[in-house]
Amino acid sequence: MIELTAQNLSFRRANHWIIRQANFTVPSGAITALLGINGVGKTTLLKLLAGLWQPTHGNIWLNQQLLQTLSRRTLATHLSFVAHNVPAPFAFTVQEAVWMGRYPYQHKWQAATEQDRQAVFTAMQQTDILHLRSRDLTTLSNGERQRVWIARSLATEADMILLDEPTANLDIAHSLEIMQLCQNLLQQGKTVIFSTHDLNLAAQYSQNLYVLQRGEVVAMGAPNAVLTDALLRQVFDVKVERLLTSSGKEILWFGR
Amino acid sequence: MPRFPSIPLFFCISILIFISVLLLSIAIGSTDIPLLTTLHILTAKILPLTPPPLAQDIVIWSIRVPRVLVAAAVGAGLAVAGVQMQGLFHNPLASPEIIGTSAGGVLGAVIALAWGLPHYSIFYLPIFSFLGAFLALLLIYSTAYHHFQHLTTLLLAGVALNALLGAVTSYVISVSWTDHEVAREILFWLMGGLENRLWLHVIIVLPTVFTGILIALFYNRELDILLLGNDTAQTLGVQVTRVKTHLLANIALLTGAAVAVSGMIGFVGLIIPHITRMFVGASHRFLIPASALSGATFLLLVDLLARTLHRPQEIRLGILTAFIGAPFFIYLLLKQRHD
Numbered sequence: 001m002i003e004l005t006a007q008n009l010s011f012r013r014a015n016h017w018i019i020r021q022a023n024f025t026v027p028s029g030a031i032t033a034l035l036g037i038n039g040v041g042k043t044t045l046l047k048l049l050a051g052l053w054q055p056t057h058g059n060i061w062l063n064q065q066l067l068q069t070l071s072r073r074t075l076a077t078h079l080s081f082v083a084h085n086v087p088a089p090f091a092f093t094v095q096e097a098v099w100m101g102r103y104p105y106q107h108k109w110q111a112a113t114e115q116d117r118q119a120v121f122t123a124m125q126q127t128d129i130l131h132l133r134s135r136d137l138t139t140l141s142n143g144e145r146q147r148v149w150i151a152r153s154l155a156t157e158a159d160m161i162l163l164d165e166p167t168a169n170l171d172i173a174h175s176l177e178i179m180q181l182c183q184n185l186l187q188q189g190k191t192v193i194f195s196t197h198d199l200n201l202a203a204q205y206s207q208n209l210y211v212l213q214r215g216e217v218v219a220m221g222a223p224n225a226v227l228t229d230a231l232l233r234q235v236f237d238v239k240v241e242r243l244l245t246s247s248g249k250e251i252l253w254f255g256r
Numbered sequence: 257m258p259r260f261p262s263i264p265l266f267f268c269i270s271i272l273i274f275i276s277v278l279l280l281s282i283a284i285g286s287t288d289i290p291l292l293t294t295l296h297i298l299t300a301k302i303l304p305l306t307p308p309p310l311a312q313d314i315v316i317w318s319i320r321v322p323r324v325l326v327a328a329a330v331g332a333g334l335a336v337a338g339v340q341m342q343g344l345f346h347n348p349l350a351s352p353e354i355i356g357t358s359a360g361g362v363l364g365a366v367i368a369l370a371w372g373l374p375h376y377s378i379f380y381l382p383i384f385s386f387l388g389a390f391l392a393l394l395l396i397y398s399t400a401y402h403h404f405q406h407l408t409t410l411l412l413a414g415v416a417l418n419a420l421l422g423a424v425t426s427y428v429i430s431v432s433w434t435d436h437e438v439a440r441e442i443l444f445w446l447m448g449g450l451e452n453r454l455w456l457h458v459i460i461v462l463p464t465v466f467t468g469i470l471i472a473l474f475y476n477r478e479l480d481i482l483l484l485g486n487d488t489a490q491t492l493g494v495q496v497t498r499v500k501t502h503l504l505a506n507i508a509l510l511t512g513a514a515v516a517v518s519g520m521i522g523f524v525g526l527i528i529p530h531i532t533r534m535f536v537g538a539s540h541r542f543l544i545p546a547s548a549l550s551g552a553t554f555l556l557l558v559d560l561l562a563r564t565l566h567r568p569q570e571i572r573l574g575i576l577t578a579f580i581g582a583p584f585f586i587y588l589l590l591k592q593r594h595d
Binding site: 047050052071072075076077079080081086087088089090091092093096099100101103104106108149152155156245 | 296342346347348474477480481484485487488490491492493494495533537538539
């Protein structure tokens, strides 16, 4: 189990506060979705939580330890960030890309251990990319490539995976596939936090939501408690209607 | 992308080709020396054989061998500099001559020559070309790094930097014009190529390139990971800033060493990594040694052509690499656009 807590977290860039006074503890063993309009600071918040950027004010605690006091390699074994639009300019094979996830454990000139091999195999198995292992990254579809990046994250054996818009540029089937994969990760004791623009997807697959507005976390909690008509109008500037599917699930329909 | 069926086999074949080309380059020249005699002369340096004929011994040992070793080292050095550069800039068209690193090295060397420094110590020239290359690299890297994934930005920045450094080089040459001895020296060096390379040049370039290749290999995993972007590299535990600084210095070291002993030889750092990647893939563990071998073989072959196409006259090496490299560059540009 992992405990990641933001305390008075603020981040400023070019005289502009992108994140203001955020206080929360990411629920362990659950999927948390980060919502908000474009440019509100979702990516920034994820990068701060992953320890890629340093907060201007406030602190982030990882299992009661200050994030910035931990070494990069130690961090890499706890938190793994999957960027949106990872470049793949050269033709690595899928297997080579997943092996990169073992970097925090490997020392210079040291050969791979059995544990490395096992972790890479398991990561590819969980993301269902074993059959792609010798393929070049450049020949994969967006959905397949996203699975490779998640496998790379799993290979680090980090407890928490932070995904920046994992379903952007993906068609509906591939989006659902990625979300189902995230759900499967919960069973292995992982914690997942991801940003998205798809409110229905977030409501359907996550147990917890953070809604950002002007750099502040304006709402957090379970999806049905957070996604109220008033909040959706206030944050996203849309009207909402709730529809029931034949199987009894609620979906949100938006209008202006 | 088609890959070679087996990477060990690729290395065996590459090494065989490299050694054959090396021996051929030593044997062939303005006067051809039979391969057996060449082998005899070379082995007589190590084993107690009957002494070979003196005239041929001098041609081989004092003229051809240093030249060939310098060519191989320069080829390997430029190729490995290109590999690291493409990784660091995430840009398949980055290479020392295109983004002004070689021009920086040339400027550094010309300044050293203009001040007459090589008369005090032979190491001033390589040190100055290293500094020139490093500053040029730092300049282009720090000004607009974030835009370098975009092909055109990097190329245009390269055009600008090349023009600027070329102008400063011309200025340095023009103000040292009054001293004929210095001017002659600079011009001779600028046109250098690989003519009249001595053991001295081998001593400058060979250990430096060897060290540079080892440093690149030391960072092979980091180079792989850096290709996936800074965020990914950081989240995997790479100390991005430190590794990048070391790699920039290493690129400058290799480019500086190559420029110091051979002047401006273009396109090796562009062509070789591309072709090698097709055979061994993108993983730097194999790409670095494979590029070093192919770069060395390539420059030996080009030098052999330069010496034999117009015998007894020599064609300048830079001219030939440009003839091969420029069309290749345009092909890559079109291919990138297509992708």
